[in-house]
Amino acid sequence: MSDLLLRNVRPMGGAPSDILIRAGRIAEIGPALSAPGLPVEDGGGAIAIPGLVEAHTHLDKTVMGMDWYENAVGADLRAMIDNERAARAALGLDPHRQSMRHALALIGAGTTHIRSHVDIDTDHGLDMLHGLLQTRAALAGQVDIEIVAFPQSGLLCRPGTVELLDAALREGADLVGGLDPCGIDRDPKGHLDAIFALADRHGKGIDIHLHEPGDLGAFSLDLILERTRALGMQGRVAVSHAFCLGMPDWPRTEAMLAALADQDVAILTTGAPSREVPQVKRLVAAGLRMGAGCDGVRDTWNPWNRPDMLDRARIIALRNNLRADADVDLALSVCTTGGAVVMRVQGYGLTPGCTADLTLLAGRTLAEAVVDGAPRVLVLKSGRVTARHGQSLTKAP
């Protein structure tokens, strides 16, 4: 919990100000503040935004810092899942080392909060969770990591996985994950009953991967909503991807959005350019909480994603055809405030009283900085410097 006087920054691209930080919180924002004896950082006129929020990723999957992974699999979901499970051992993917590399790259790029899924399966047990818990402890005070126990290989189709998820929740996972109840487990009722029962028993939230498109996804979404309602889990369920919300059937989608808003189910998007995706403006207008993530970064699934939420804001903007400056700001807000609201981060923001989680961007206007994926000049977590010039102060292993 740091005290710091941050001089000469422009909050959200506005007028130059100083930001006074006391005990890790923003105490005051204004011109020419004085705080004798406090350490001083000069922002050099950079733009200050609240810390970037990576709300959908997989810290246990990346091959960053290793040999180039030659992908010969393509894009079939089941093939990618099975390939990855086999590749973990073959590649020597150490979940602690790899999640450190990934998380530190995110810190370097201005991230202060992460929600990461972690694979739980009967081949690897809780190994990935243990690696990630080690990383969370090692980076405490530099980034907040929320962990979703994620049955990547399927839940009921691989007996023993429910028990492993149960153990993962006891050992520190924050949420229960799920995955395509129809497409992967081939048993939507069984899959969702199991997940909701785990969440209910442990008093934890849910974050379900739902790649199922169109009518199939809409059906699974209905089942999710029924269970949210029945168990009184309003405000504690999130659906990641939710491609079905990009379906062209307008009245049907309107009804889904209304039901999601009614049950306060949040949506997390990656803005996947090759899929129908939930449209940001439409979801915001429907009053839904919506955050974003880069998904897995440079892993056995996909080489293209980067550990950088400004790059993700660009992809979301391109996918949503957002061009005007106000719309660029909207794309950014999904990658900052949006994710924070989904994750129920307390004290998030750029006003006095908020935690001093800040990222400084070089650039003239906020929109320009976002469009450019501007250099990250400085990153603060609770007022403590965690990164300079795009590099985390802690070195990656």
Next chain:
Amino acid sequence: MSDLLLRNVRPMGGAPSDILIRAGRIAEIGPALSAPGLPVEDGGGAIAIPGLVEAHTHLDKTVMGMDWYENAVGADLRAMIDNERAARAALGLDPHRQSMRHALALIGAGTTHIRSHVDIDTDHGLDMLHGLLQTRAALAGQVDIEIVAFPQSGLLCRPGTVELLDAALREGADLVGGLDPCGIDRDPKGHLDAIFALADRHGKGIDIHLHEPGDLGAFSLDLILERTRALGMQGRVAVSHAFCLGMPDWPRTEAMLAALADQDVAILTTGAPSREVPQVKRLVAAGLRMGAGCDGVRDTWNPWNRPDMLDRARIIALRNNLRADADVDLALSVCTTGGAVVMRVQGYGLTPGCTADLTLLAGRTLAEAVVDGAPRVLVLKSGRVTARHGQSLTKAP
């Protein structure tokens, strides 16, 4: 026309080789070549690819190097067109200066060939063409620029434009452009008859912007094919964007692709993430010539595009869900050979006898270099160094 010994490069990511260049052409590729007296460049083990081909852009539109342009227009096509025409004067967009900035950025990023549309309209006459012709002359020997005389504001709906296109073709434009015959001119027969008549009279090719989606675009495409057939213009017509080829109606699209292949009509794509787009694998399988471009870069239309064909390969790959290494290579090939084939570039390639238009990328494998948007170590045009470390040797104005 240079002589040069390029040492220690890896053609397409393969084994280390030297490349001997004589009179601007690749004379020999092999290990430990000797050429006493020739200037030598050390490639340092970088990957060599043929020069990147930017086959769909607008060099006359960028605001690069100027104040940030605050976009308040959004994404309506007619609104963006009218806004730009008005903004040119208000912003003081000098077409020569701006096209120099844009083209030199492309050279810095490894580009050796450009096809640029240039706005021809009754407000600005041939001003944009004149600026671009100046740039083409100034950069002769550094990059080849093909110019499309483009009726951006409409053709028949703004009387006098046909005559201006005619003058543009006399003054050095290489192709006739067109734009959404239904959507903009509201007169598909009139628009296409005028364009094809101009092309026929001047013996020049055609490149038509076709944003019209679905059935409307398919109708316009039919009219284009009819005229291509009637005038014997096989192999000399290209359609840019062609969003209608992304329609979900499979048999209808198959029929369109077969007709396009039959008339050898080429397709140029930007991989627009917010639109239905022609799918690369499908078009390649149908035997079509297909290239790519970044479209306008940082202009009054859209802030997101960058003057970088590796960035475009990424966007095309993301839009087409290309993940495997072989598919990454395919995305690159659309941005190199694909564009060269559309533009009928003679002597393009990385084999003895080809023009020495080369780009060196830092990276371990070709796929990694493309995924990373790797640093451009060195760029050669006809064996002459045009850029080092991402910067053109000629300074932008």
